[in-house]
Amino acid sequence: MPTALLRTLLCATLCTVFALSATLARAGEVSVAVAANFTVPMQKIAARFEQDTGHKAVLAFGSTGRFHAQITHGAPFEVLLAADAATPERLEREGQVVPGSRFTYAVGRLVLWSASPGVVDPQGTVLRGAGPARLALADPKLAPYGAAAVEVMTRLGLIDSLRPRFVQGESIGQAHQFVASGNAPMGFVALSQVQVDGRLTGGSAWVVPADLHKPLQQDAALLQRGRDNPAAQALMRYLRSPAALQIIQAHGYSD
Numbered sequence: 595m596p597t598a599l600l601r602t603l604l605c606a607t608l609c610t611v612f613a614l615s616a617t618l619a620r621a622g623e624v625s626v627a628v629a630a631n632f633t634v635p636m637q638k639i640a641a642r643f644e645q646d647t648g649h650k651a652v653l654a655f656g657s658t659g660r661f662h663a664q665i666t667h668g669a670p671f672e673v674l675l676a677a678d679a680a681t682p683e684r685l686e687r688e689g690q691v692v693p694g695s696r697f698t699y700a701v702g703r704l705v706l707w708s709a710s711p712g713v714v715d716p717q718g719t720v721l722r723g724a725g726p727a728r729l730a731l732a733d734p735k736l737a738p739y740g741a742a743a744v745e746v747m748t749r750l751g752l753i754d755s756l757r758p759r760f761v762q763g764e765s766i767g768q769a770h771q772f773v774a775s776g777n778a779p780m781g782f783v784a785l786s787q788v789q790v791d792g793r794l795t796g797g798s799a800w801v802v803p804a805d806l807h808k809p810l811q812q813d814a815a816l817l818q819r820g821r822d823n824p825a826a827q828a829l830m831r832y833l834r835s836p837a838a839l840q841i842i843q844a845h846g847y848s849d
Contacts, residue, residue, distance in 0.1 A: 621648035622825035629677035630767030631784035659736030672820025695816035702810035718800035730781025743782035
């Protein structure tokens with residue numbers, strides 16, 4: 595091989611190595627508090643985020659209400675992906691959020707779901723009459739999806755008859771587990787937990803009409819601990835990228 599060509603190839607290889615080393619040197623980590631309903635899509639987004647940017651998102655899942663308490667007591671989260679808009683707004687008023695960083699990353703849907711086919715009808719009439727022996731939902735004091743479920747039952751005039759049958763989880767993730775495990779024959783969960791690409795992953799469901807509860811607007815916020823972290827800033831940008839939006843929409847959210 596001619597010496598000039600060899601030198602050119604060697605130079606190109608070294609430039610690539612140096613560029614990769616520089617990228618890895620800049621890569622960092624960001625600690626993210628994620629609403630339980632967004633577990634699966636966020637796991638996929640985090641994997642793509644690391645692949646595309648080199649930054650790693652360290653995820654914690656739970657109820658939005660619990661995260662509010664943890665953040666105000668010093669939990670080391672840098673980004674919050676809430677299940678509502680009110681909690682990030684409240685945290686900003688309390689000085690925990692970088693002003694102007696909040697935005698809506700998804701709008702969720704509520705669904706009445708059973709792990710068994712044919713149990714929940716497409717109109718949700720199964721809630722009337724004798725109704726289910728047990729009905730799972732997230733704690734409405736901690737989880738916006740639980741509050742939405744209570745609002746739906748109240749509007750339908752069923753809250754008094756169904757309340758004694760409630761099986762409450764701390765988060766929508768736990769409510770889903772109750773139904774998936776058979777501990778409750780049905781429950782109110784997030785559509786994102788039981789649907790991918792517009793198809794139910796199993797069981798039977800009633801997608802609750804959006805006009806039966808307040809919109810499930812979900813906001814992201816850059817917390818003060820992440821203000822100077824490039825990985826946190828990069829994640830906030832990435833959540834608005836086409837790659838992230840494709841994943842979000844595939845799991846039944848609108849943006």
